[in-house]
Amino acid sequence: TLLQALGSDASPASMVAPAVASVGLMAAAVVIAKHGTPRLVRLAERVAPAQLRSGGRAAEERALLLLLLLVTAVFVPLAHSLGSSHLLGAFLAGLSCCTIPRLHDAWIKQVKRLQSWLPQIFFSA
DSSP states (O other): OHHHHHHSOOOHHHHHHHHHHHHHHHHHHHHIIIIIHHHHHHHHHHHOOHHHHHTHHHHHHHHHHHHHHHHHHHHHHHHHHTTSOHHHHHHHHHHHTTTOHHHHHHHHHHHHHHHTTHHHHHHHO
16 A cells, blocks of 8 residues: 555655554454454344354354454455455454354354465465
8 A cells, every 4th residue: 555655645654644543443343352252243143044053163163254254354345445455354363363262162163174275376376
């Protein structure tokens, strides 16, 4: 984004705005991780349909991963639209969900099959 700011209008405001947006997004992600995400999980556990509650651990893991993907779907475009990096948005989505203890186990369990292939794809590209 800094190169984009230098390309068209190299004013000081156009170079400072992405940095300010990034710091603001980081602060928002910390507040969401501390207060928002735990409340959202407790609310989802209370109003979860009977099928989700009777589905056991696998259904809970899918619901937590869906929550992570939804938070990512909010943070990535938000970061990009504010002039920050979309990668920062993806990182902050993970940061905002880091207070859910069961999410890490669900992520490891569901992604372990892909983990061996993803580095190979990355380094071959």
